[in-house]
Amino acid sequence: MAQPHISAYLPPDIDPTKAALAFGRRALPKLNEELQSAELLTQQRALMALCDLVHDPEKVYKAIEIGFLDNLKTLLGHPDNTVRQKATEVLYLMSMHSVGRQGLIQNGVISALPGLLDDPVDICRKNIHLIFDMMAKIPEGAAGVLQAGLIPPLVLKLQTELDEILELILGTLSNCLRMEVSEALATGAIAALKEKLTHPSAAIRSKAAQVLLEISSHPEGKLPVCEEEVIPVLVSLLGDTDPEVQASATGALMFALVTPQGRASAMAAAAIPPLLKLVAEETSTARLNAIKALTLLAELPEGRETLLDHTGTFQECLDDPRExxxxxxxxxxxxIEWKPFCSRDLF
Structure with missing residues (x-):
C-alpha cells in the first residue's frame, strides 16, 4: 500500500527569491538581526536565505560564532508553521557538519527540541528527528540525547509516528542504546520493537532488529528479550527476503543466545535449519553472525547432536576470503566436535 510522504514545500505565498542578502561579511550578521525582527515575513525570508548558506561549513562556523543558535532555539516555539519548519531545517543542515554538531551540543540545542515531538506539522517533526538521528551518530551527540531524557518519549513515538519518521527514531535509538538501555527497558521498548519486526517495510524491520541487537548486547537486556518472546520472531526473520533484515536479526539472535534461556528459546523455535542455510550462502551478509549463533547452540547437547551432521557446511566456510x-x-x-571428558578415557 502506498504511504504518504512528508512534503517540505512551503506555502505558495512565501517567495525565497525576494530575500535581500547583505554583501560579504555583513550577510550573516544581517540575517541574525532579521531573525529577531517583529515582522513575520522578514523572519521567514531570513530563515530561507540561511538554509542556503549553512550548506557551507565555513558559514556554519561563522553563524555559531555570531550567536545564531540562541535565536534559532527561540524560533522553535514560534506560532508560525513556516518559521518552525525552516528553523528546524537550518538546525538539521548545520548538524550535517562536524562543526555544526559540536555547536549544537555546546549550545544545548538538543534539550530545546523535545517540545516539537508533538508538533502538528509533519515536516517539523521529521526535521527534529533528522537532527536526533544525525547527532546520535557521534558519542557526544548520543550522550546528549540520553541526558535530555529523550529515550522514553522516542520509544513511545514508535507506536504513533509516520513510517518516514519511524525509521529515523529507530536509527537514533540504535546509536543511543549502544551506550545505555535501562530507560528504554523501563519504557517497554522491547514490546514496541517486537511489533516492528513484522512491519511491511524492510527498512523498519531491519532497524528494529538492529535496536534489539544493541539491547541484547547489554547484560541487562538479554533476559528481557527472552521473556518478551522476541527470539521466535527473530528466527522467523532469518528467512526474510531482505539481506539487511537477515543480518540484523541474526546479530540480535546471536547476542540473545549468550544466555541459557536464549539458547533454549532458539532451540524451541527451530533456529538451527535457517541458521545453517545462512552459513551455506557464501554471499550472505549474515554468515558470520549465523556461525557465531550456531556455535552457541552447539553448547547444548541437542544442538551439538544436530550440528554434527553439518560440519561440512562449516568446513566450506574455511574457504571464505574473510579471515x-x-x-x-x-x-x-x-x-560441535567437542566431547565431554570421561574418566574411562584415561584407561
Missing amino acids: VVKRAAQTAIRA
Whole structure:
C-alpha cells in the first residue's frame, strides 16, 4: 500500500527569491538581526536565505560564532508553521557538519527540541528527528540525547509516528542504546520493537532488529528479550527476503543466545535449519553472525547432536576470503566436535 510522504514545500505565498542578502561579511550578521525582527515575513525570508548558506561549513562556523543558535532555539516555539519548519531545517543542515554538531551540543540545542515531538506539522517533526538521528551518530551527540531524557518519549513515538519518521527514531535509538538501555527497558521498548519486526517495510524491520541487537548486547537486556518472546520472531526473520533484515536479526539472535534461556528459546523455535542455510550462502551478509549463533547452540547437547551432521557446511566456510569468518568457522567446528571428558578415557 502506498504511504504518504512528508512534503517540505512551503506555502505558495512565501517567495525565497525576494530575500535581500547583505554583501560579504555583513550577510550573516544581517540575517541574525532579521531573525529577531517583529515582522513575520522578514523572519521567514531570513530563515530561507540561511538554509542556503549553512550548506557551507565555513558559514556554519561563522553563524555559531555570531550567536545564531540562541535565536534559532527561540524560533522553535514560534506560532508560525513556516518559521518552525525552516528553523528546524537550518538546525538539521548545520548538524550535517562536524562543526555544526559540536555547536549544537555546546549550545544545548538538543534539550530545546523535545517540545516539537508533538508538533502538528509533519515536516517539523521529521526535521527534529533528522537532527536526533544525525547527532546520535557521534558519542557526544548520543550522550546528549540520553541526558535530555529523550529515550522514553522516542520509544513511545514508535507506536504513533509516520513510517518516514519511524525509521529515523529507530536509527537514533540504535546509536543511543549502544551506550545505555535501562530507560528504554523501563519504557517497554522491547514490546514496541517486537511489533516492528513484522512491519511491511524492510527498512523498519531491519532497524528494529538492529535496536534489539544493541539491547541484547547489554547484560541487562538479554533476559528481557527472552521473556518478551522476541527470539521466535527473530528466527522467523532469518528467512526474510531482505539481506539487511537477515543480518540484523541474526546479530540480535546471536547476542540473545549468550544466555541459557536464549539458547533454549532458539532451540524451541527451530533456529538451527535457517541458521545453517545462512552459513551455506557464501554471499550472505549474515554468515558470520549465523556461525557465531550456531556455535552457541552447539553448547547444548541437542544442538551439538544436530550440528554434527553439518560440519561440512562449516568446513566450506574455511574457504571464505574473510579471515574473521574462517576463525569463526574453526571455533564452531571445535565446539560441535567437542566431547565431554570421561574418566574411562584415561584407561
